[in-house]
């Protein structure tokens with residue numbers, strides 16, 4: 001563990017915290033909506049686009065930061081997991097931008113009110129899985145240094 005990677009791990013922790021806040025904000029918006037009214041799909045589209053932008057920047061930093069690549073170098077048995085995580089970055093970027101476009105175009109106008117949120121939730125659930133796997137890969141590669149960072 002170099003100082004460079006230690007500081008990047010600390011940065012990753014705060015990045016993940018910001019991402020969780022963005023997701024909590026999106027869920028909170030949906031839960032607190034006026035259920036007597038049709039959901040504001042334009043607003044949902046803007047929020048999904050904000051999530052896309054945050055993810056795009058988060059993933060780009062993870063990819064440039066090299067912690068995942070370094071984890072695969074340190075522990076070759078994690079290489080397949082790391083390759084899968086990097087592939088998922090591309091899938092999340094594409095899924096969120098396509099969903100935001102569908103919402104902006106009004107593609108959900110004639111379906112049940114829950115329908116678009118079901119798609120958002122599927123992305124959020126997959127994203128939570130992604131982050132859990134990422135945390136376990138980083139903990140397996142960097143051990144206590146990563147866990148210490150997590151507990152700060």
Ligand SMILES: [Fe+2]
Pocket residue numbers: 059062085089130134
């Ligand atoms: Fe990631």
Ligand SMILES: [Fe+2]
Pocket residue numbers: 016058062131134
């Ligand atoms: Fe991440």
